[in-house]
Amino acid sequence: MAVIGKDELTRLIERYKCIHPFNPMLLDGDGYILTVKDDVTLNYLEHKNVISHEVVFTPPSYVAHLTAKSRYGRLGLSFLNAAKVHSGFVGRIVLEVVNLNNERKPITIRHGDPFMHIEFIERIGRPSPYEGEYQFQYMSDDEVNMYISFVLREFDSVFNMEMLERIASRRVMQVSD
Secondary structure, three states, X not given: OOEOOHHHHHHHHHHHOOEEOOOHHHEEOOEEEEEEOOOEEEOOOOEEEEEEEEEEEOOOOEEEEEEEOHHHHXXXXXXXXXXXXXXXXXXXXXXXXXXXOOXXXXXXXXXXXXXXXXXXXXXXXXXXXXXXXXXXXXXXXHHHHXXXXXXXHHOOXXXXXXXXXXXXXXXXXXXXX
């Protein structure tokens, strides 16, 4: 297993739509910087979900890891969830955060702000793609249809249409505050 370097990551993104929309300016070292979908303000001790603007697809022979931009940790934002993206996952990334700011001030994260690093890591062994309830989360119907079509064309021996359509019909659609 190895972290995918910038040149290989660019090729992977272009070939498999691993990041959509893709902005080459957000490549960072051996990863990519995901941005924020919607403005989020957290008051002191408040917990909320921060959703990526970009849709992420982790091809079946990869996993991905997330780390938050240190700028937010320095403000007092704490990240509550594990930072792994399963192989075969398609959807917007959600980080669960809480405001632990020492001054007890609100923290605001704005649409388009760079928020989290994602690194893709090559995995070894037979593909076992994610089939959980968060597949296709926060994606539009058009985005889901685009990815189902793409995934079946590129990985038809790993995924099946019936399973993907069933998961898509039950996907998480909107944020609850």
